[in-house]
Amino acid sequence: MADNASESPPEEEQAWPKKQMLDEEEDDNKQPLEEEKEKQKLEEEDDNKQPQERTTNYEDSDDEFTDEEFQRYIKQVNESGGFDIDKIPNKYPLGFIIPVSDLDRRTEDFVEDVKICSKLALDKYNSDNDTQYEFVKVHKLNLQIVSGFMFYITFEATGVAPANGCEHSTHIFQARVYSGIEDREVDFCRLKPSYGAPQMPRACC
Numbered sequence: 001m002a003d004n005a006s007e008s009p010p011e012e013e014q015a016w017p018k019k020q021m022l023d024e025e026e027d028d029n030k031q032p033l034e035e036e037k038e039k040q041k042l043e044e045e046d047d048n049k050q051p052q053e054r055t056t057n058y059e060d061s062d063d064e065f066t067d068e069e070f071q072r073y074i075k076q077v078n079e080s081g082g083f084d085i086d087k088i089p090n091k092y093p094l095g096f097i098i099p100v101s102d103l104d105r106r107t108e109d110f111v112e113d114v115k116i117c118s119k120l121a122l123d124k125y126n127s128d129n130d131t132q133y134e135f136v137k138v139h140k141l142n143l144q145i146v147s148g149f150m151f152y153i154t155f156e157a158t159g160v161a162p163a164n165g166c167e168h169s170t171h172i173f174q175a176r177v178y179s180g181i182e183d184r185e186v187d188f189c190r191l192k193p194s195y196g197a198p199q200m201p202r203a204c205c
Contacts, residue, residue: 064089082152083174083192085142097152100141113179114141118155121175121189126159133159139172148180154192 065073065088073096076085082097103111119135126133135157142152158170175189 081174082142082144082176083140083154094145097142097144100143103138103141113149114138114151114153117151117177117179117184117186118153118175120184121153121177121186122155122157122173124186125173125175125189131159133157133171133173136170146178148178150187151175151177151179153177 069089073085073088077097085097085099087099087101088096100106103114115135115138118138122133122135125131135155138153138155140154144150144152153175155173155175156170157173158168160168172192173189174192176187178185178187
């Protein structure tokens with residue numbers, strides 16, 4: 001009898017490994033559930049951080065045009081040709097002319113594109129008017145989002161106009177240039193009208 005007792009462990013000792021195995025299985029089952037809950041929680045937090053969809057109906061939002069602002073925008077477009085526009089609300093419809101106030105913080109490729117468009121416009125002006133102006137710098141940029149960008153560029157150029165003989169002068173130009181994925185096209189380039197900044201003559205060459 002003593003030998004049989006030593007060979008067979010008590011019932012409680014036999015049950016312990018089984019209980020441990022069951023506990024481990026339960027923990028394994030809980031882990032995927034907890035991970036899934038944590039994943040869902042993170043996804044919900046990300047969704048809450050996403051910006052709200054912007055509306056283009058300026059009559060339905062405080063961040064859109066008021067009737068007075070809209071009428072002022074139309075007046076400025078008509079008077080300046082799209083080159084001198086006040087800041088417009090963030091929720092603007094496609095097709096509106098947008099002032100770019102942070103050109104110096106845009107990507108190098110974008111800034112270079114604006115410069116290239118300015119120089120193309122000035123080349124056209126020089127060709128059409130028998131002048132020899134050279135691009136200096138961009139003063140201001142407005143843009144219109146179409147199937148690419150329609151740039152409304154105000155820039156400075158310096159050079160000699162035949163009518164002035166040897167007089168070297170600096171002028172402010174305005175150009176509207178389309179910049180697409182594969183091509184650029186100059187709509188027009190002109191001296192800024194008299195309502196803008198005065199011309200700045202320099203010493204004779």
